[in-house]
Structures are given as C-alpha cells and as structure tokens.
Amino acid sequence: MQHTPDLGKNALGKPDPWARFRGLAWWQLVLSLLPILLLPVGGAIGGAIGGAGLIANLALARKPFGTPVKVPAMLGVVLASYLGYLLVVGLLYNMLEG
Structure with missing residues (x-):
C-alpha cells in the first residue's frame, strides 16, 4: 500500500498555505x-x-460538479x-456625501 502525502502539511509538519490551490485546473x-x-x-x-469571493470559488472548485x-x-x-463591492461603496458614498 502506497503512502499518500498530506497536502495540508509541508515537509516540516507546518500547515501549507498553498494546499487549497494545489490540484486545481488553470481555469479554476x-x-x-x-x-x-x-x-x-x-x-x-x-x-x-x-477574499470572501476567493474562498467561495475555492470551495466551488473542490465540489464534485x-x-x-x-x-x-x-x-x-x-x-x-x-457588484457587491459597487453596492457597498455606493451606499457608503451616499451616506457620507448625502
């Protein structure tokens, strides 16, 4: 039986910050x-x-769809x-300038 490495850890046993990106296709x-x-x-x-959009897209990329x-x-x-960014900025602009 072959041992598969844990992609969540690096060689020193520390968490791998890039583990979420490994194994994805280029378009993902x-x-x-x-x-x-x-x-x-x-x-x-x-x-x-x-950042919220990045996390949501990474979760979608890992789904079995x-x-x-x-x-x-x-x-x-x-x-x-x-669109969410434009909405929030527009609301803040109207609150501060209105």
Whole structure:
C-alpha cells in the first residue's frame, strides 16, 4: 500500500498555505483569483469582499460538479463580488456625501 502525502502539511509538519490551490485546473485558479483583484482597487472593503469571493470559488472548485456547472457558478461568484463591492461603496458614498 502506497503512502499518500498530506497536502495540508509541508515537509516540516507546518500547515501549507498553498494546499487549497494545489490540484486545481488553470481555469479554476484564474476564476478563483479574480475576486481578489478588488484588493488593490477597493482597499479593505474590496479585500474583504474579494477574499470572501476567493474562498467561495475555492470551495466551488473542490465540489464534485461537472465543468458545465462549475464555470457559470464560479463566474457568478466573481460577478456577485464585483457588484457587491459597487453596492457597498455606493451606499457608503451616499451616506457620507448625502
């Protein structure tokens, strides 16, 4: 019986911060990382919303759905992240300027 390595740990036994990204297809990585692009645009608000979108897309990428289901679902998370950011920023702008 072959021993499979634990992808959650590195060689020193410490948690591997990149374990969630390992084993994904290139398109899953791209769609997972698209929401985090809100960070340089939106600062803390964009980073929080983008981080939530990143985690949601990583969870979707690991689900046992087929590609025709995963792609629109992950694109929906990306779209929801950007629209959510615009909504929050618009509300804050109206509260501060209104």
